[in-house]
Amino acid sequence: MQQRVGFEHMWAAFLLAWVAAFSDAIGFLVLGQLGASFMSGNSMATGVALGRLNWHAALHSGFPIIIFFLGNWLGFLVRTLARRCRLRFPFTIIFFLELVLLLGFLLLGSRSFYHGSVHPFESWTFYVCTTLLTLAMGLQTATVRRAQGEYISTTFVTGVLSNWAKILAQYLPWLREQLAQRPMPQVVRTPVHQASMRHFILLSGLWIAYLLGAICGGVLELHLALLALxxxxxxxxxxxVIDLVRPLELERF
Known part of the structure; x- marks a missing residue:
């Protein structure tokens, strides 16, 4: 049972990473290179803008930070209240809210879409579109956070590279030592090897899914504009539908 849940969480994480990268790519292209889930980059850009007393640029990069935080908080609040009310489908609620936010971004942004961007940057439409997209990414960050026993994120993959390096630093010396003592078929059957491979596949899948999502978003926005969402x-x-059939919320947070 636990293995099945971990497998389903892994594939749900891959799909969510694809969704996040696709949506983020659209936002990057049409909202003045906005990072809807890149809060490290937004924080750096806000600091630079404040240091240069560029208030407009500081608002442009700092506003999404507040909205992302609110979206993340709202996602965890939904999970907390759902658990207290013994609801089995908190992820369904969050996914539905995210879907509605993306639909709102599509409809409102399309009204102000001109020459590949939502214009003008100073208008209320631009900031409402920013709110809709960033809130959606914040909500999603509160959903699948564990897969195969590992903590993950589906809206940003900076930690994937760090965890890759950590796995290799731990696994390669162990593998070299084991191969000096035992043949490869025996090493492959050890729990340590299998756990390391599962973790490596999980991280690789997340990064690949995220990359593919960004590629798809970039290509389809070129042909379909915001309809690509x-x-x-x-x-x-x-x-x-998957969550309603087999609830994904079986993890602690």
Whole structure:
């Protein structure tokens, strides 16, 4: 049972990473290179803007930080209240809210879409679109946070590279030592090897899914503009159905 849940969480994480990168790519392209889930980059840009007394640039990069935090807080609040009310489908609620936010971004942004961007940057439409997209990414960050027994994130993958390096630093010396003592078939069957491989596959899958999502978002936005957001919305709808059939919320947070 636990192995099945871990496997389903892994594939849900891959799909969510694809959704996040696809949506983030759209935001990057049409909202003045906005990072809807890149809070490290937004924090750095805000600091630089404040240091140069560029208040408009500071607002542009600092506003998403507040909204992302609120979205993340709202996602955890939904999970907490759902657990207290003994609801089995908190992820369904969050995925539905994310889907509605992306739909709102699509509809509102399309009204102000001109020459590949949502214009003008100073208008209320721009900041509402920023709110909708960033809130969606903050909500998603509160969903699948564990897979195969490991903590993960589906909206940003900076930690994937760090964890990759950590795995290799721990695994390669162990593998060299084991191969000096035993043949490869025996080493492959050891729990340490199998756990390391599962973790490596998980991290690799997350990064690849995120990269593919960004590629798909970039290509489809070129041809369909904001209508391309229909694709991550369809994936979220599929995840809602999956969660209703086999609830993904079986983890502590």
């Amino acid at each position: 229909v694709f991550p919305m369809v994936v979220l709808a599929a995840l809602i």
